[in-house]
Amino acid sequence: xxxxxxxxxxxxxxxxxLSMFPNELLVDDQLALANLSDYAQGKILNPPASRLQFTVHxxxxxxxxxxxxxxxxxxxxxxxxxxxSTRSDALYRTQQAQLNMDLHEYLRKNCCGEMCVLNAIEWxxxxxxxxxxxxxxxxxxxxxxxxxxxxICTRLWIYSHHIYNKEKRKNILEWAKELSLTGFSMPGKPGxxxxxxxxxxxxxxxxxxxxxxxxxxxxxxxxxxxxxxxxIDVVAAMQMFRKFTDFEEKIFDVHGTKGNxxxxxxxxxxxxxxxxxxxxQLYFGVEGKTS
Numbered sequence: 001x002x003x004x005x006x007x008x009x010x011x012x013x014x015x016x017x018l019s020m021f022p023n024e025l026l027v028d029d030q031l032a033l034a035n036l037s038d039y040a041q042g043k044i045l046n047p048p049a050s051r052l053q054f055t056v057h058x059x060x061x062x063x064x065x066x067x068x069x070x071x072x073x074x075x076x077x078x079x080x081x082x083x084x085s086t087r088s089d090a091l092y093r094t095q096q097a098q099l100n101m102d103l104h105e106y107l108r109k110n111c112c113g114e115m116c117v118l119n120a121i122e123w124x125x126x127x128x129x130x131x132x133x134x135x136x137x138x139x140x141x142x143x144x145x146x147x148x149x150x151x152i153c154t155r156l157w158i159y160s161h162h163i164y165n166k167e168k169r170k171n172i173l174e175w176a177k178e179l180s181l182t183g184f185s186m187p188g189k190p191g192x193x194x195x196x197x198x199x200x201x202x203x204x205x206x207x208x209x210x211x212x213x214x215x216x217x218x219x220x221x222x223x224x225x226x227x228x229x230x231x232i233d234v235v236a237a238m239q240m241f242r243k244f245t246d247f248e249e250k251i252f253d254v255h256g257t258k259g260n261x262x263x264x265x266x267x268x269x270x271x272x273x274x275x276x277x278x279x280x281q282l283y284f285g286v287e288g289k290t291s
Contacts, residue, residue: 009077071120106123161214163187172249190283
């Protein structure tokens with residue numbers, strides 16, 4: 001769970017990194033940084049909805065080879081490891097994927113519960129060349145296929161007065177699958193839908209959903225993240241953004257005279273496990289509590 005202590009630790013690590021890599025480190029969202037700083041200092045009481053994300057460009061020992069390390073801090077970092085992904089024009093897609101998997105495994109085994117970005121940087125500098133040496137192709141021949149572009153990832157938190165209708169519930173699930181969106185829906189009163197993925201797919205989902213007949217439906221909160229990635233990194237960037245692995249309908253313990261109210265304590269616990277607990281107050285106006 002996010003806390004001012006976590007935020008203060010994240011700000012301290014970022015300050016250290018900026019002192020070591022003043023020209024190589026780029027913060028993706030200055031507003032997210034400002035909100036995190038205010039939360040750490042007690043200027044705001046509610047944890048920021050957006051995560052601190054930044055990129056460090058590392059010059060490797062190999063001539064003219066640069067490796068970019070993208071990092072996103074979960075709200076409860078350093079209790080959990082951050083989301084990290086590397087990319088380089090000197091790597092094939094398979095090499096890059098293997099490097100990222102091995103980096104994640106290294107962090108999981110050695111760095112959980114502590115500040116770890118510097119450890120990740122040292123690991124990359126020590127090991128990246130071994131992945132490149134497996135196949136060598138002149139960098140200039142790879143660049144046309146690896147042009148950078150902006151990828152916009154979106155997460156929509158949708159609120160409905162209620163979701164009962166079986167056909168609507170079927171559409172909610174099938175449309176998410178069709179559009180390759182992850183997230184969840186919670187039927188009952190109130191109804192909750194979260195979808196995440198490419199911006200265009202999320203907007204298409206909302207366009208379809210709001211055309212159905214509702215007593216009330218609205219986007220309670222929206223998260224957009226712009227990531228500057230190479231063509232081969234689009235999937236990795238999207239995975240870095242996602243908080244859910246698939247889309248499912250969640251049924252928590254029901255109660256109420258009509259048996260149509262979900263246990264909101266279980267919903268809060270479910271959100272917390274996916275580092276989304278802060279959204280509970282945006283939906284219901286009160287701080288969440290586990291059952």
